[in-house]
Amino acid sequence: MIMKNKMNTHTPILSSIPRLHLLLLLSLSLSSTSCSSSLLKKPPPLPILPLPSAPQLQWQLGHMAIFLHFGPNTFTDSEWGTGHVDPSVFNPTNLNATQWVQVAKDSGFSRVILTAKHHDGFCLWPTEYTNYSVSSSPWRNGGGDVVGELAKAAKDAGIGLGLYLSPWDRHEQCYGNTLEYNEFYMGQMTELLTRYGNIKEVWLDGAKGEGEKDMDYFFDSWFSLIHQHQPGAVIFSDAGPDTRWVGDEAGVAGSTCWSLFNRSSAKIGDSDFQYSRGGDPFGHDWVPAECDVSIRPAEDIEVLEEFSELRRSIFSQNLAIDAKICASGTRGSANNSWFNPYNVVEEGFHSYWAPEENQSNWVLYFDLQELVSFNILLVEEPIHMGQRVIKFHLEILNENGEWNIVTNGTTVGYRRLLQFPIVKSRNLRFVIDKSRAEPLISYLGIYMDPFSILSNISDSTTSINSSQILPHIDLNHSQIAVL
Numbered sequence: 403m404i405m406k407n408k409m410n411t412h413t414p415i416l417s418s419i420p421r422l423h424l425l426l427l428l429s430l431s432l433s434s435t436s437c438s439s440s441l442l443k444k445p446p447p448l449p450i451l452p453l454p455s456a457p458q459l460q461w462q463l464g465h466m467a468i469f470l471h472f473g474p475n476t477f478t479d480s481e482w483g484t485g486h487v488d489p490s491v492f493n494p495t496n497l498n499a500t501q502w503v504q505v506a507k508d509s510g511f512s513r514v515i516l517t518a519k520h521h522d523g524f525c526l527w528p529t530e531y532t533n534y535s536v537s538s539s540p541w542r543n544g545g546g547d548v549v550g551e552l553a554k555a556a557k558d559a560g561i562g563l564g565l566y567l568s569p570w571d572r573h574e575q576c577y578g579n580t581l582e583y584n585e586f587y588m589g590q591m592t593e594l595l596t597r598y599g600n601i602k603e604v605w606l607d608g609a610k611g612e613g614e615k616d617m618d619y620f621f622d623s624w625f626s627l628i629h630q631h632q633p634g635a636v637i638f639s640d641a642g643p644d645t646r647w648v649g650d651e652a653g654v655a656g657s658t659c660w661s662l663f664n665r666s667s668a669k670i671g672d673s674d675f676q677y678s679r680g681g682d683p684f685g686h687d688w689v690p691a692e693c694d695v696s697i698r699p700a701e702d703i704e705v706l707e708e709f710s711e712l713r714r715s716i717f718s719q720n721l722a723i724d725a726k727i728c729a730s731g732t733r734g735s736a737n738n739s740w741f742n743p744y745n746v747v748e749e750g751f752h753s754y755w756a757p758e759e760n761q762s763n764w765v766l767y768f769d770l771q772e773l774v775s776f777n778i779l780l781v782e783e784p785i786h787m788g789q790r791v792i793k794f795h796l797e798i799l800n801e802n803g804e805w806n807i808v809t810n811g812t813t814v815g816y817r818r819l820l821q822f823p824i825v826k827s828r829n830l831r832f833v834i835d836k837s838r839a840e841p842l843i844s845y846l847g848i849y850m851d852p853f854s855i856l857s858n859i860s861d862s863t864t865s866i867n868s869s870q871i872l873p874h875i876d877l878n879h880s881q882i883a884v885l
Contacts, residue, residue, distance in 0.1 A: 444734030444741070447756060450788035450839045452662060452688040458644055459786060461603065461636045462690065462816045464512035467564060468706075469605075469694060470502065471517050472548065474524050482611065483522025485572030489538040492524070497541070499551040503559045505703055509710040513602055514556055515564030518549050518594055521609065523573030527597070531589050534573045553598035564603030564635075565594050569619050570610045578615030587619075588627055595631035604628050605638045607647070608671020621670060640678065641668035642689035649678035653695025656680040658812040661789050663689035681813075683792070683838070690816070712853055720847035721774050722830075723747050730765040731758030733840075746846040751784040751816075754844040764834035764841050770827075775850055777824040781832070782845035783814045792836040796820075798827035805831065814843075821854065 454462065475483045477491045506514050519525045525535035526548035536546045549565070556563040567590060576582040595601060606624070610617070625643055628635060636644035642665050648655050660681030667677060681691065697705045729743040733756040741756035743766055757764050779796050783789060795810035809822040830848070834841045 444739065446741075446787070447733065447759075447840055447842070449786070450790060452686060453788055454661070454688045454690070454785055455644070457634050457636050458688060458690065460634070461645065462785065464562065464602075466511045467513035467515050467562075467603065468502075468506045468509075468511045469515045469517075469566075470552075471520070473517060473520050473526060474522060475520065483520060483524065483572065485522045485524075485534075485574075487522065487524075489524065489534065489536075490540055492536065492539040493541045495541070497546075497548070497551070499548070499555040500558070502552070503555040503561060505706060507559050507561050509706040510713060511561070513562035513564050514552065515566060515603060515605060516549060516552055517568070518565045519567050519571070519590070521568050521570045521572055521611075523568075523571040525590070527594065529590055529593055531586055531593075532574060549594065549598055557599055562602030563598065563600070564605060565598075565601060566605035567591055567594060569606055569608065570614070570617075572614075578617055580618045583617065584620045584623070588624065591624065591627060592631065595628065601632045601635045603636050603638060603645075604632070606670075607639055608669075610671065619670070638692055640670045640673045641665050642687065644689065645692045646689045647673065647678055648691040648693045649673060649675035651694050651696065653693045655691055655693055659691055659815065660685065660813055661688055661690040661785065661815050663687050665689060716778070716849050716851045716853070717780075717847075719849075720747060720780075721776055721850065722768055722770060722846065722848050724771065726769040726771065728767045729755060729757065730763045731761050732756070733758055746843050749845070751782060751786065751844040754784045754787075754842045756842050757840055759840065761840075764837065766832040766843065766846065768830040768832070770830070773826050773828050774848070775824055775826045776848040777822055778849040778851050779809060779818075779820045779822075780845070780847040780849065781814050781818045781820075781843065782816060784842050784844040785816050787842055788839070789813070789815050790838045790841050791834055792838060794832065794834045797831050797833065798825055799829035799831075800827070821851065824850070 473483070474487045474489070474492050475481065476494075478487055503514060516526065518527060523532070523534055525532065527535065527550060528537045528545075528547055529535050536542075536548060537544050539546070553563050567587070569587065571577045571583070571587075574583065574586060576586055591604075595604075608619070621639075625637055628637055638645045638647070640647050642663065646663060646668070648659075656676075656679035658680050660683055662683060662685030663681050664685045665687045667682070668674065678691065681689075725747070727743045727746065732739045732743060733741040741754065743755045745753040746755050746766065755766065781794070783791060791814040793810070793812050794814065796808045797805040798808050800806055808825055809820045811818060811820050832843075832846060834843075
C-alpha cells in the first residue's frame with residue numbers, strides 16, 4: 403500500500419516536468435516565429451505582361467549602336483545603288499576596322515552594325531552564292547572580307563556586332579522568283595550567322611523601290627533561322643519580332659512610346675508610322691522601338707567625339723544622388739523593405755521602389771538639401787517587370803510653399819528623358835498619375851544641360867508658375883536632337 407501510495411503521490415510531480423518543458427518550448431517557438439516572420443522578405447509584385455526576353459533586355463542595356471553604311475555606294479556617292487556598278491569601284495585601300503570599332507567604343511556605343519549587303523546586292527564578305535562581292539574587287543587582291551575584319555575588331559574590343567542583310571537585291575537574277583530567292587537569301591544569312599562568331603543584332607526591312615519586281619519574303623522562316631543559329635541576337639524590322647523601326651530616320655520617337663506592340667497589326671515594308679512611333683498600350687508582344695538617325699558625311703569622328711563629350715558632361719552626376727527621399731507608401735513598409743525609395747538613385751533596374759499595395763496615390767518626394775538648378779529629368783522602369791506607367795509629372799516647391807508642375811509625360815519604359823527650361827529648387831516630387839498596375843521606378847535623376855537651345859528659354863531670369871527660371875548658357879551654339 404505504501405508503495406502504491408508513493409507512486410500515486412509522485413505521478414503528478416513527474417508528469418508536470420514534461421508539461422513545464424512543453425510550455426517553455428511552445429513559448430520559445432511562438433516567440434521565434436514572430437521574430438523571424440518580421441525579417442522575411444516581402445516578395446516582388448507580379449510582373450505585368452508582356453515581358454522582354456533575355457536578348458531584348460541585353461539589347462536595351464546596350465543603349466546605343468553605330469550603323470555603318472559602307473559599300474560601293476560609298477565610292478559612287480549614292481544612297482541606293484543600282485546593282486550594276488562594277489565591283490572594281492570598291493577598293494578601300496586604307497580600311498581600318500579596328501579604328502571604326504575604337505571610335506565607337508570610345509564614344510559610348512555598345513554595338514556596331516554593318517550593311518553586309520545593301521539594296522545593290524554587293525556583298526562585303528566572300529559569299530559562295532554570288533560573284534558580286536569583295537571577291538571580285540581589287541581590294542586585298544580579291545581576298546578581303548569586311549565583315550570578317552569588323553567581327554574580329556569588335557570581338558577584340560569587347561563590343562557587339564550586328565549585320566544588315568537587305569532583302570531587296572537589285573543585282574541577283576533570281577530576285578522575283580519567290581522560292582529560289584528565299585533559298586538564296588537564307589543561304590547568305592546562314593553564312594553570316596555561322597562564320598563570324600556571336601551576332602547581337604540582325605537588321606532587315608521591306609524597303610523596295612517603286613516598279614520593282616514583286617517578291618514574297620518568307621519572314622517567319624528567316625526569323626526562325628536567325629534564332630536557331632544566333633539565339634542571343636535580336637531581330638530588327640518594321641514589325642519586330644524583337645525590335646521595331648520607330649517610323650522615321652530623324653532619331654525621334656513618339657512622346658508616348660510603348661514597348662508593347664501587336665506584331666499582327668504591323669507589316670514589314672508597309673508600316674503605319676503612327677503605330678510604329680507610339681506602340682500599343684494593349685499590345686500582346688514586347689517589341690521596343692529603335693531610333694536611327696544619320697550624321698553628316700566627312701564629320702563622323704568629330705561629331706561622335708562632340709556627342710560623347712556632351713553626354714559625359716551632362717550625365718556624369720545625378721544631382722539628386724544625395725537627396726533625402728521618401729514616398730507616399732512603400733511595399734512591405736518603409737522601415738524594413740527591399741523596395742525602398744532610395745533605390746531610385748542606384749544604378750541598375752533590378753532594384754526599384756514599389757508602392758504599397760492597393761494604393762492609388764503614387765508619389766516620390768526629394769529633399770535635395772540645397773537649391774539645385776536643372777533642366778533634365780531621367781526616369782526608368784524595371785522593364786523585366788513589364789511597362790506600367792501611363793502618365794506622370796514632376797513638381798518643384800516654390801518659395802511660397804506651393805507645388806508647381808515643371809514637366810509631364812506619358813510612358814516611361816526602359817528610359818525616358820524630358821527637357822525643360824532651367825529651374826531651381828530644393829524640393830521635388832515625382833507623381834505618377836496613371837499606371838497599368840502598381841508603378842515601379844528603378845531610377846530617377848535630374849541633370850543640368852547648359853548646351854541645348856530651347857526656344858522658350860528666356861535670356862534673362864524670369865518666372866514660370868512661380869518657379870525660378872535661370873538665364874540660358876549658350877556654350878557652342880550646338881543643338882542636341884536626341885540625348
